[in-house]
Amino acid sequence: MKCLIAALLSILALTATAHAQDSMPPAPYAYQQLDDPGQEEQAQALMETLRCLKCQSQSIADSDAPMAGDMRHQVRSRIAAGEEPEAIRAWLIDRYGDYVSYDPKISETTWPLFAIPLILALVAGLLLWRRIGRKKGAAT
Amino acid sequence: MSRWRLFVPLGIFSLFVGLAAYQLSQPKDEFVESAMVGEQLPQFDLRPAFASLPGAATADFTDGNPKLLNIWASWCIPCISEAPQLERLQASGVEIVGIAIRDRPEDVARFLASYGNPYVRIGADDLSEVQLEIGSSGVPETFVIDGEGKITYQHIGDIRPGDVPVLLDKLREAGE
Numbered sequence: 211m212k213c214l215i216a217a218l219l220s221i222l223a224l225t226a227t228a229h230a231q232d233s234m235p236p237a238p239y240a241y242q243q244l245d246d247p248g249q250e251e252q253a254q255a256l257m258e259t260l261r262c263l264k265c266q267s268q269s270i271a272d273s274d275a276p277m278a279g280d281m282r283h284q285v286r287s288r289i290a291a292g293e294e295p296e297a298i299r300a301w302l303i304d305r306y307g308d309y310v311s312y313d314p315k316i317s318e319t320t321w322p323l324f325a326i327p328l329i330l331a332l333v334a335g336l337l338l339w340r341r342i343g344r345k346k347g348a349a350t
Numbered sequence: 351m352s353r354w355r356l357f358v359p360l361g362i363f364s365l366f367v368g369l370a371a372y373q374l375s376q377p378k379d380e381f382v383e384s385a386m387v388g389e390q391l392p393q394f395d396l397r398p399a400f401a402s403l404p405g406a407a408t409a410d411f412t413d414g415n416p417k418l419l420n421i422w423a424s425w426c427i428p429c430i431s432e433a434p435q436l437e438r439l440q441a442s443g444v445e446i447v448g449i450a451i452r453d454r455p456e457d458v459a460r461f462l463a464s465y466g467n468p469y470v471r472i473g474a475d476d477l478s479e480v481q482l483e484i485g486s487s488g489v490p491e492t493f494v495i496d497g498e499g500k501i502t503y504q505h506i507g508d509i510r511p512g513d514v515p516v517l518l519d520k521l522r523e524a525g526e
Contacts, residue, residue: 232425232452237477263382263487276452277488280478305485307385 232276239286240279246290253286256295259312260285260302269312381506384485384493391419391499392483396473399450400458406447406473414497416524417445418517420469421481423453424461426489432508436468439514444521448472449480451489492517496524 244250257271262278270278270285281302288298302310314320386392395407411417420436422429440446448469450458458472475481484493484501494503494517503520505513 232423233457234452234454234476266380266382277478277481280452281482283477284479284482302482303385305385305482306382306487309382 234276236276236279237283239283239290241282242286244286244290249289250286252295253282253289256289256298257282257285260299261310261312263306263310382487383506384487384501384504386483386485387493387501387504389501391495391501392480394473394480394483396449396475396480399448399453399472399474400455400462402459403467403469404471406449406471408499410447410471411495411499412497415445416494416496416502416521417447418521419484419493419495420446420448421451421484421486421489421491421493422448423451423489424457425453426451428508429461429490430465432490432510433465433468435509435511435514437466439509439517440468442518444518445470449475451475451478451481494520494524 244253254271258269260270260281262268262270262273262275262281264275264277265273268278270281285298288301289295299311299313308314308317308320314323316324391408391411393408395409396405398405411419418439422432436446446468448471450472453474453476455474458474462469473480486493486504488506490508492505492509493501494505496502502524503517505517509517
């Protein structure tokens, strides 16, 4: 029986540590909206296109991770201070690379993402045009 | 149309399946590397994380000696497992400056009493501001800073015994 209790306790301890997180209150602007609705709208739009670094499939607007809260605080307080959203995005890209942004820009590494669909559409169009053209030619 | 051309779509399809299968079998790299390596340390001046040690500021990194900047927290479990390695680094004469993320003085004191104190100073980063400034995406992370305050190397995750010689090498390189 003692063994069982000890085993249960150790499992409890393990699950407790797996969820280890700080006990500090969230940053002031983590959950608090800006007073100016226009600024809040700008902040919200930006936050939805910034990647949470701790929970990489979510935007910082979607995440409850403390670090995402701290990032929202940065975004909101910088926008409240009059900074442009794209300047804040650039500030983060300078630190974490393109990876942090969900709004990919054409660059040396990302151009194939934009070019390949265009090329494929062109090739498909060309093939279709040739086929249809040929059939019409055969019919007349 | 010759017969072999009928197999072209199948070939392309198999290529895609093969590529997807290969990518799925590769371990996922979740590390986000800092783009600040090679850059100057950003400006900061943090209050002490607990009473017995001074806080940390950019100015502390410009005295000519390379140092380690360790981003950690008392609530971070991997930080416990890297504590012995930090002590070994300290024993080798390395100055380690800590930055405690979202931490309370009493928790910092308790952590250091339990797992040892390898730090010369610890700054408190309550809103992860310095962490974001230097492009760190989690705890623990360790940066090598040269004597002029330039970031020369980033180690992501806890320091394992095998990483200690690597960090010592990087510190030596930063001092040259």
